[in-house]
Amino acid sequence: MPILHPASVEGADLRGVWYIFFGTGLFIAVIVYGLIFFSLAVWRKRRRDDGKPAPQFHSNPGLEITGVVVPLIIVIGLFYVTYIREGVVDFLRPNPYAVVDVKGYRWAWQFQYPGHNITVNGNPNMQTPPMLVLPLGKMTQINLYSSDVVHAFWVPEFLFKRDATPGYTQHFDVTPNRVGSFEGVCAEFCGLDHALMRFTVKVVPVAQYDRWLASGGTAAI
C-alpha cells in the first residue's frame, strides 16, 4: 500500500490533517535540530578554551515569553484544523445508500446487510478472510459492535478505525472512492489470535453491488 493513498472520500479528508501536522512538525524539528547542532558546532569548549568560565547569564524574559507564546499560537492553529475536520468526519450523515452491521468476535468478523438476509461470517482458520462488499461512490453506514471483548475495525486505506466495544454500538459512515480490495484488521488487542482477525473490503461499482445484493450475496464479485 503506498503511503497515505486513501480509498475513501473521508480518508482523503483525513489525509489533509496528516499533511498539515506533518509539515508543521517537520518545520519545528528542523528549527530545533538546527539550534541544537548550531550550539554544538559553535560553542564547543575545545574550540575556544581561554581558561575563563562561559558567560553566566540566567534568563532573558523576552525570549522566554516568546518561547511560550509561539508554541501556544502553533497549537491553537493545529487545534482549529483538528476541530473543523473532526466535526466533518464524526458527523453521521442521513440517508445512507447501504447499511452494514459489523460484529467483531474472537477472532473474526461478521458482516450483515439488514433487510437483505445476507450474512458473511469469518473464521480465523479460513484461508481467505471474510469479505465486506461496499458500493463505489455511495455512502455506507456501518453499525459496529462486539459480542465479547474490545476489538477495533481498521481499514488502513480509509485512514480510519473505530473500536468495537461490547455493549456500546458505534455508527460511522464511509464513501469509497476507488474500486479494489483493501485489507482490514483488528487493531485492539483481543487475545490469542488477534493477529489473524483480518478481513477484506471489496469496493465494486454500484450496479455490481446491487446485483450482488439482489442475488442474496451469491453473485460473483
Add this chain to the structure above:
Amino acid sequence: MTYWLTSTNHKSIGILYIMTTFFFFIVAGILSLFIRLQLAHPDSTVLNPHAYNEVFTLHGTAMIFLVIAPFAFGLGNYLVPLQIGAPDMIFPRLNLLGVMLFIISGFTIFAGVFAQGGAAAAGWTGYAPMSEYQIGTGAGQDLWIIGLLINAAATIMVAINFVATILLYRAPGMTMWRMPIFTWEILATALLILMAFPSLSAVLFELLLARHYGAHFFDPQYGGNAILYQHLFWFFGHPEVYVMILPYFGVVTEIVSVFSGKPVFGYVGLVLSAFAIAGLSMGVWAHHMFTTGAVANGFFSGMSFLIAVPTGVKFWNWIGTMWRGKIRLTTPMLFTIGFLLNFLVGGVTGVMIASPPIDYHAEDSYFIVSHFHYTLGGGSLFAVFAAVYFWFPKLFGFKLDELLGKVSFWFMFAGFNLTFLPMYFMGIEGMPRRVYTYPAVADLPWLNLLASVGAAIMAFAVIVFFVNVVVSKLAHEKAADDPWDAFTLEWGTTSPPPEFNFHALPPIRSERPVWDLHHPEAVKVE
C-alpha cells in the same frame, strides 16, 4: 548482603532500586529481542501466539513498572537528600519498606511464568473485559494484578517520602527557589503519583474482584461497562507516562547545564513548566480512547495539544543553557544530546496523534509503538544512561571509561533509530500493534527486518555498557569529589558520600552552591 537488605540509608536504598531496575532491564531487553526475532520475518514460528502475547505483555509491564519509573525513584532516593543538604530521606523505614515491596512486586509479576497456563498475556494495559476472563487458563494474570497492586503501594510510599523530604528536610539556606531542577522535577513527579496511582489500585482491585468473585464491573453482559475500565486505567496511565519522563527532564537539565558550564537558563520557567505538565497531564487521559467514540474528543485533544507548550519551554531553555556556553561532549552529555534529538521526534509525533483525525489511523498501530518508544526509549532510557555515566563516580567512587561510553552511545543511538524509525512507516502502512505475525505485503517485511537488525545493534551497545562497568571497576580510577566541575550539593561531599552525607555543608547562596565554592571569582555580589 544483610546490610543492603536492612539498611535504611537512602544511598543504599537508591542503589538497591537502581540494581533491581537494571536486572529487570536485562530481562525486558531479552524479551524485546524475542519480539524482534519473531517479527524479523512475516511468518516466523520462533514463538507460538500465546508465548508472543506473554512476551510483549511482560516486556511492557517490566519496562514501565520495573525499569523506567523505579530507576527515577532510585536516582531520586540517592540524590534528593544530597541535593537539598539533608542527612537522609525523612521517613527511612517507609523508604526501606517501599523498595522491598517494589522488588517483591517485580518477582510476583514474573512468577506468572511458572504458573499453569503461563504468565499474564493481556498486554500491559490489561483491557477488560478480555482480562476479566482467563487469559491462558491459570494464575499468571492474577499474579500480574497482585504484583502491580504491590507495585502501586510501593510507588505511593516513595512519593509520600519525596514530598515530605523535599518540603521539610532542606538544609538552612536551601530555599525552594534554590533547589536543583532535578529535585523540583522529582517533587512534581511525586505529586503526580499521589494523584494518579490510587486509580490504578482501584481498577486492579476491581479486576481481581471481577475475575474471582463475579463482580463483573466491566462486562456489559452482566450490566458492567467496558469503557469504565479504560477511563480508570488511563486516568492513571497517562499521568504515568509523565512520571516516567519528568525526572529525566531533571536529569537532562542538570547535565546540559554542567557540561555547558553555565547556570540553567530560565530556571523559573523550567520549574513552572514541570508543574504545568504535571497539572495538564491529569486532564488528557481519554486521548487514549479517541477511537472508542465514547469520549469528548475535542476537549481531550485540546488539553493534549497544550502540553506541547510547557514541553516546548523546556527545549527552549535547554538550548538557551547551551547558548554561548563552553560545551564539553562527555559521555553523559552525548546521551543527553541523544535524548534531545530522539525525544523531539517523539514529541512532534505526540502532537500529531493528539489530533483525533490523525489518531483514527495511527491508534493501536506501529505508529503509536514508535511514538512512545521515542519518548520513553529514545528519551527516558537515554537519560537513564546519561544519569548513570554522570553520577556513577559519586555513587561508586570511580569513573566509567569515556571511550567505551562513547562507543556504547553511538551504537545505541544508531540501533535505536534503526529499530524505531521504520515503525512509523509500518504503522502508516497498516500494521497493528501486538501481532505475532503480519502479511508479507508492501514494505512490511523489509521494514521489520531493518527494525530487528537495529535491535541487535542496541543489544550490542548495552553489552558494551556492562563491559565498561567491569573494565572500569578493574582499573578503578579513583573519582574526585567533583570530577565534572559540577554545581549542586552532591558534588560538595566525598565520592561516595559518608553515612550522613556531609561532614560540613558549603554555604548555600544560589542554586549552584558547589560552583560558587569553586569559582569565587565569578560570584556576583548581589
